[in-house]
Amino acid sequence: MQFIDLKSQYAQYRGGDDGIDARMQAVLDHGRYIMGPEIAEMEQALAERTGVAHCISCASGTDALYLPMLALDIGAGDEVITVPFTFIATAEIIRLMGATPIFIDVDPLTYNMDASQLEAAITERTKAIIPVSLYGQAPDMEAINAIANRHGIPVLEDAAQSYGATQNGRASGGLSTVGCTSFFPSKPLGCYGDGGAVFCDDDELAKVMRELRAHGQEKRYVHSRIGMNARMDTLQAAVILGKLPHFDAEIEARQRLGARYSQELGSIAKVPTIATGNTHVYGQYTLQVEDRDGLRAALLEAGIPTAVHYPRPLHLQQAFEDLGGKVGDFPVSEEASKHVVSLPMSPFLTESDQDRVIEAVRKALTA
Numbered sequence: 001m002q003f004i005d006l007k008s009q010y011a012q013y014r015g016g017d018d019g020i021d022a023r024m025q026a027v028l029d030h031g032r033y034i035m036g037p038e039i040a041e042m043e044q045a046l047a048e049r050t051g052v053a054h055c056i057s058c059a060s061g062t063d064a065l066y067l068p069m070l071a072l073d074i075g076a077g078d079e080v081i082t083v084p085f086t087f088i089a090t091a092e093i094i095r096l097m098g099a100t101p102i103f104i105d106v107d108p109l110t111y112n113m114d115a116s117q118l119e120a121a122i123t124e125r126t127k128a129i130i131p132v133s134l135y136g137q138a139p140d141m142e143a144i145n146a147i148a149n150r151h152g153i154p155v156l157e158d159a160a161q162s163y164g165a166t167q168n169g170r171a172s173g174g175l176s177t178v179g180c181t182s183f184f185p186s187k188p189l190g191c192y193g194d195g196g197a198v199f200c201d202d203d204e205l206a207k208v209m210r211e212l213r214a215h216g217q218e219k220r221y222v223h224s225r226i227g228m229n230a231r232m233d234t235l236q237a238a239v240i241l242g243k244l245p246h247f248d249a250e251i252e253a254r255q256r257l258g259a260r261y262s263q264e265l266g267s268i269a270k271v272p273t274i275a276t277g278n279t280h281v282y283g284q285y286t287l288q289v290e291d292r293d294g295l296r297a298a299l300l301e302a303g304i305p306t307a308v309h310y311p312r313p314l315h316l317q318q319a320f321e322d323l324g325g326k327v328g329d330f331p332v333s334e335e336a337s338k339h340v341v342s343l344p345m346s347p348f349l350t351e352s353d354q355d356r357v358i359e360a361v362r363k364a365l366t367a
């Protein structure tokens, strides 16, 4: 059994006039590998899906965080508020800009930014807030946006794991000033390499981010600002276009499988809590259990792969040592990092394989 079944996905979507193979062949035929027409076609489709004016594709989810940080001119002396219970890219990019990540803890039920801690963390140096939509559902963006708006601070949603999820009917990625997502292959909408996208409504911000993505270039060899190369390549856009017609069905499958896991395991493990107003895409299906190592060993024995997202919160990582974080600073994140474990999840997980996982988890936890 695979943790994420990308092979079955490709086998199912490769054929047909609009399939992945035909889409990629079209790129090989026209040869516009960089910024070919598939890029604009994909950006338009994704902007519409996300309910925003602009989608700017880029080379990875990390670049999707980098571009708005550059556009907002965040640097030395600035503070950016985020959570320590996330993938390192979220806070790494803050540090890379020379700014200081200010961590606040997560909510124990959703593992997302605890909005009640936000106001107290804001100072006159706060230049942005980056809530993370961890595992596939958004934090309380209404509360976060309301506080941020009062202080005139932009909110960048790290929607790397939650593309396809909604909050009060609005798409994750389109819930704040800027939304940033990743098309890493294992993400809810993955390409077959690295890729990402930034979403926003603000025309000026979008223009700046588009330029930054290609060396600050306003038009060919006219550079209005210092930028970088953060372009997504055309072949990856072709993969996304080949997958997009199936995306809604994939989200449904994820939700059906997630609900089934929760139904079957809810009495013996802490299963995901879906916050009111949210839909969840289970970018990861993550349990919390007392004896994680024991469960992982039992599942491994049964041929079932698991993963831990994430075993060490960022304030305890050597890379952030200079911030002076210590054990006890963020108890919810620390507790979660000791007990969370993610089970196999993808739209192509069969019910019989899922039954095997459920059976093995039950056996291990009730032994």
Ligand SMILES: Cc1ncc(COP(=O)(O)O)c(C=O)c1O
Residues within 6 Å of the ligand: 060, 061, 062, 063, 086, 087, 089, 090, 132, 158, 160, 161, 182, 183, 184, 194, 195, 196
């Ligand atoms: C929460 C979060 N933020 C950012 C990223 C970075 O995305 P990428 O790997 O595409 O650079 C990831 C993906 O791994 C992620 O899970």
